[in-house]
Amino acid sequence: MSLSCDLSILEELTSNAKQIQDDLLDKILKANANTEYLHRFLEGSSDKELFKKNVPVVSYEDVKPYIDRVANGEPSDIISGEPITTFNRSSGTSSGNQKIYPANNIYFENMLFGYALSSLLVSKHVDGYKQGKVMIFRFTNRISITPCGLPIAPALTSLIKSKYYSSMANNSTSPYEITLCPDAKQSIYCQLLCGLVQRDEVVSVGATFPSVLLQIIHFLENYWKELYSNIRSGQVSDWITDHSCRDSVSTILGEPNAELADLIENECSGQKSWQGIITRLWPKTKCIETIITGTMSQHIPALDYYSNKLPLVSKVYASSEACFGINVNPLSKPQQVSYTFLPNMSYFEFIEVYDDGGTTGEIADLVNVKLGCYYEPLVTNFSGLHRCRVGDVLQVTGSYNNTPQFRFVRRNNTVLSVYLEPTTEDDILKALARATVVLESSDLILTGFTCYGDISIVPGHYVFYLELKAKVNNGTNDLRLDNKVLVEYCCVMEESLSSLYRKLRIKNGPIGPLEVRIVQQGTFDSLMEFFVSRGSSITQYKTPICINSAEALKILEDKVLARFFSDKSPPL
Template identity: 75%
Template sequence: MSRVGCDLEELTSNAKHIQDDVLTKILKADANTEYLQQFLQGSSDKELFKKNVPVVSYEDVKPYIDRVANGEPSDIISGNPITAFFLSSGTSSGNLKIFPSNNIYYENIQTICTIASVTMSKYFDGFKQGKEMRFTFFHPISTTPCGLPLGPVMTSFTKSEHYRSLAKNSTSPDKIILCPDTKQSMYCQLLCGLVQRDEVVSVGAMFASVLVQVIHFLESYWKELANNIRCGHVSEWVTDLSCRDSLSILLGGPNPELADLVENECGQKSWQGIVSRLWPKAKCIDTIVTGTMAQYIPALEFYCSSELPLVSKLYACSEALFGLNLEPLNKPQHVSYTFLPNMSYFEFIDVDVDGLTTEGEIVDLVNVKLGHYYEPLVTNFSGLHRCRVGDVLQVTGFYNMTPQFRFVRRKNTVLSVYAESTTEEDLLKALASATVVLESSDLMLTGFTCYADISTVPGHYVFYMELRAKVNNNSNNDLPLDNKVLVECCCAMEESLNGAYRLSRSKDEHIGALEIRVVQQGTFDSLMEFYVSRGSSITQYKTPMCIISAEPLKVLEDNVLARFFSDKSPPI
């Protein structure tokens, strides 16, 4: 067994001891910080920590984080020097957040990615011998008032020395990934991948939404990409010199045979299985498809062929890295993440299936119970202590002595117009029902979000959907929108929603008929561009499940093609 494999067995077999050590290290470093001093008076006793230190949300600790970002000493919150700040995507909560960080986070990324690579090699023969075509994009790094770097996790990590050892098998050179122009970078990363198509063993991006956008980009630019391959040089509009220099080496001269192949595959009437056809040696699609990303599963299965496994490798966020998927061949709905006890100190609040806090005590990692639902708390090496992450997880099993969790949903993502509470999981069930109906009409869902419209009385749910035809799948808006099919979608979605919704819906004065608004193709790309223009990173972008702000709603409303309503109340 490899050394990393031994480490995994050691980590998961000694979870309690390792978690105790992690908390001891954090408390010895942080006990005299201004934040913990008020609760511990300088003590590093673990039981005192659990008794006195409160459970907090980001908003509770934001004033302390802001003080460090504005130039006050790191030891306000952390005994380890803060060396950077991570910028969250802002698409889950609607607001950008900044989190203090240091090199320990980067070291944890290296550890978890190395173990994940060993796991992938176990399930996919020849995985380490090939190259990964993983689409990553650079987000400009700014500085806080105190002069420390501020940027998304993956951009910050990509620019660090820790990234080099993990990038050896990438199809795209660092200079292309770090190109500040997203369009040029995406174009060049696709060109790199096409030129090296016979070496590609996995295709991916951090989130499924990004990978679907890349495929849409390929739909628009495949002819130009093929022409670049045919003539042996990149288009003149690609002006980034580092990109041009890197590609001049990779292209190596004209390649008419490969250009013909790209044109033949991309020129077919249907793009079903296009990823498998262009990259025939790919063994999997490496992207997160759990949680809100589940809405992209049908599109990816169409573009990538159902034979290619969709692998969600990691569970992580700006606050901490949590764990990894040790069974990558599992279907997305069965994915569980094994927590690694050396990443941070983890505690869990017992919640009910709807994500509401119960009266149960806060429990440690090794004391969670099979089948129970929990909200995780993070105490990390860079100044967060018992901080809520805002996710709801379910314990599905154990690997050695370490629990495995299924991601259920974001805790605070709900839709409501009356007294009902519709969760993210409810919305995904409704979306799955709509997808089944759409299958009969050869339409494919490629973008989805929703909001509670209370401008009317009664209020009602509005679902924005971007659809594409499976045949003649060009980017046009002449879709065969069958009124009967879309109304049936509305009814199927309502029938899938929870009992509280259906009961309120049966009384028309409480909730009005569910509405689907079909938007023009490219609308969800525009929505992403809106969030990126407000500071989000493309690499970390997640299409928000629910929209609550006026500006992104306007992006959607400006592109509505047609509206459809449920024509009957769902059964109670």
């Protein structure tokens, strides 16, 4: 595949989706039919109908033994006719367990193609995007080596360290060397410093996920004095010890700049509020680039607050398994974001999903999904995944030419339950959205959130950890917590949960009153540091919607400031 692209390619791909998907499956089967895995079902045939009849739908756990064998030194052709060149490690923050997925150059070419096409679409819709620079915060992890000698790392780390990355970084405010820095604190500091020096060129600010971008804003709150001091003196702080970081940021920093230092000092210290800090420090910013679909939607109010409601652009839907699609309407409202699948990325099939999480068992091709219905995608690719469930639930919202568009709804699993009630990510996010209105009445914004089901006492109950911030600076870091407001917040959360939850939450029932625990500011920074220390990628980090780790829960518990409970059973 050519790595260069223009928007005419999008028209061609989406107009001929069926033929492209059929041809792609044919290529994948011819390349992989004689692998140990597929030979069990196809006996060397590359017939597409035989594939659909004989090859089972599988989960990651079903193919993990084959992946592990390759990682431990057996030949790639156990699962893939194309040589495996690396393993992508998932973040583990969604499922609680890190997974490794085989990948090869085709995977990285696809990812680059998807990002390039999505950037062209942003250029089309955002005036001046091409002429400016993007301050997109990207980070890399250290690369591990499997017993077979192949690298294993988060997908974005592998992409950034690959030969394909240079074209993605050519309009970035941060030199490549800073992105490669393995020390997250030094990397954040240097990326911020570079962005501040080039503030008048910045047209877009972002990070892969908003949870990371918000942590960076918190970092800026803690380090702005040191940043403007560096700009005033033209010298980088002594604690920046990574030589590549130090050399590259020094080049951008240049001569002392008292005027810029004064401006930063005034914006960060001379205001009662940090509302709109992004547009105040980077005045030509046109949009925020970050994924705000699914669980990330919880961060929309905070992003609106810090950016003065700049457009939030979710460009790409991708994972460790595949690049799926792009947002052809990048300026659409967060609630209306849909992704147009790219039929040349992988072979896609879909299992219809009911509201209760059950499935029909029937499988539809990409072009045969039905408008309004919910599906879980299956991936068949050149890296050894065949009809592998992704674990996401998508809704068909429309089409672009002859290619369907999908809204990301949730992960396909129950995330919270203390009795018999299945509470999904979608249930929690809807409740959270309704309850956020209660916080706004007290001029509070939510900057971090997670939950867990406490069954250590009877009846079990839901516990939500919230990190809050006052919209107006009162001169201290103390939060003024109104008991009436927080109790009302608990009640609105319960009223917004499923009918089964509400039935079971009756007085003396099997589910106890919902509890909110307010934690200190900076708690979710500490939570991210914990997960990153355990191998998660800071670039791919998503605050887990539900906490299962006892160690992570201890971090939260140690920072609890106050506790509040709903004081009435929710209406049925």
